[in-house]
Amino acid sequence: MSDGSRIRVLSVDDHPLMREGIAAIVNSRPDMNIVAQAATGAEAVGTYRLHRPDVVLMDLRLPDMSGIDALVRIRAEFADARVIILTTFEGDVEIQRALKAGARGYLLKSSPPDELVQAIRHVHAGKKGIPSHVAAHLAEHMSDEDLTEREVEVLRHVAEGNRNRDIAEKLFISEETVKVHLKHIMDKLGASDRTQAVAIAVRRGIIQL
Amino acid sequence: MSDGSRIRVLSVDDHPLMREGIAAIVNSRPDMNIVAQAATGAEAVGTYRLHRPDVVLMDLRLPDMSGIDALVRIRAEFADARVIILTTFEGDVEIQRALKAGARGYLLKSSPPDELVQAIRHVHAGKKGIPSHVAAHLAEHMSDEDLTEREVEVLRHVAEGNRNRDIAEKLFISEETVKVHLKHIMDKLGASDRTQAVAIAVRRGIIQL
DNA sequence: CCGCCCATACCACGATAGTGGGATAAAAAG
DNA sequence: CTTTTTATCCCACTATCGTGGTATGGGCGG
DSSP: OOGGGSEEEEEEOSOHHHHHHHHHHHHTSTTEEEEEEESSHHHHHHHHHHHOOSEEEEOSBOSSSBHHHHHHHHHHHOTTOOEEEEESOOOHHHHHHHHHTTOSEEEETTSOHHHHHHHHHHHHTTSOBOOHHHHHHHHHHHTSOOOOHHHHHHHHHHHTTOOHHHHHHHHTSOHHHHHHHHHHHHHHHTOSSHHHHHHHHHHHTSSOO | OOGGGSEEEEEEOSOHHHHHHHHHHHHTSTTEEEEEEESSHHHHHHHHHHHOOSEEEEOSBOSSSBHHHHHHHHHHHOTTOOEEEEESOOOHHHHHHHHHTTOSEEEETTSOHHHHHHHHHHHHTTSOBOOHHHHHHHHHHHTSOOOOHHHHHHHHHHHTTOOHHHHHHHHTSOHHHHHHHHHHHHHHHTOSSHHHHHHHHHHHTSSOO
16 A cells, blocks of 8 residues: 555654554554654644644643643644644643634543554544544543633642642732632532642643642 | 563553553663563462562552562562662652662663663663662651651541540540641741641651552 | 622621540551 | 560640621622
8 A cells, every 4th residue: 555545644742652663553554654753742733734734642641731732732823733643641621721722632542552543543534533432431521510710729739738828928819818719619629628629630631730 | 582581570550551662771771671560469470480580660659568678578479589669759758668678679660771671781780770850869867757657547647637625535545746747847847837737747658648 | 880700898696627635456577 | 585666546625617697888790
């Protein structure tokens, strides 16, 4: 089969070993191959411009920016870019953000190779390539109330071990307001105290330690 | 070069993509090759018995047990087993535990491929294969006081959002004792409150959410 | 235009957490 | 065998947190 009919794939991941594994899988299929690789978000954007791949496999954790940011930048220039997020499980919030940002698929690095090539084929064909178990996991929290930006900001300070008073000073608001935010945070996350709120938020990918 | 003179490597990782990448790297060198792979701890032990590889590349997170447990089991049967821990960064506590358990090397999955093959050669030659930056990171916390088992147990309950009183009941001790443990925990970790203690412990790999 | 969400703020009260000191006993380390 | 560590308990006191209710102003969607 000539290269012209193959699905041209760009792999973005800062782990060389993982890139190697992805390349081995993709190149072993007759209908697709890796045309370029990138290790950072900036590199990904530049490489996309240069090669215009059919499908991008994008890691979420990159040295210079989030994979979602890189995704947004690529789609700002090329609205028809087809990007599959490929990551170790981060929590459902990341998945939602990625899909909102225009990702066509979301795949875990722990997935079997066949699922990866299937997703590439699906996305290239114009479908959405989201495995059923991920979709199920997604549905579970879809209706959940999201934290507001301010609430996330407060929660980050809480995770740092700041007292309400300190957070108030840093955000130039009153301690009472911080308490209100924290109350809402705990209510939304179903946490009984600030500590559990942080734990849940980390698990869900809302904040990272 | 004949197979007889090659370093025989066993790769243990539950991520097929990562296994593929490791295999590609190792098999691309003339002096080593992958003789077997395993996706679980139990599988790793069985496969070791069968193949007696020269070097084992062991992931820390496995479906059935910790990579450290698998390492311990292998070394219980084969005291001269040479195992390199290969993992995404988990926190320095894991590194220490792995080395104490007899790991000959500790490598991050984000390492460049050359570092991996170097580590394999070093360990096979009888040396310890620990990259300098990992060693440096290790030294930083070597002198740090470790939490006792009981303290870790208490901290886990704290991370779940339990109040001191609840923790006391669950552990069949008084609330005052819980407070004492928590005081020691915060002192050792340098945390100002229970929330930061949990955050630090998660970063250091002492507990996992 | 009206209602809802968001961020802000204040007050009061009870609950929980954190500090400091002192104490006992068993186990581990030296 | 002595010292140190670990785990346990109690008390008293202060600091901080979490809850409830109420309120104001801006922004956004219906």
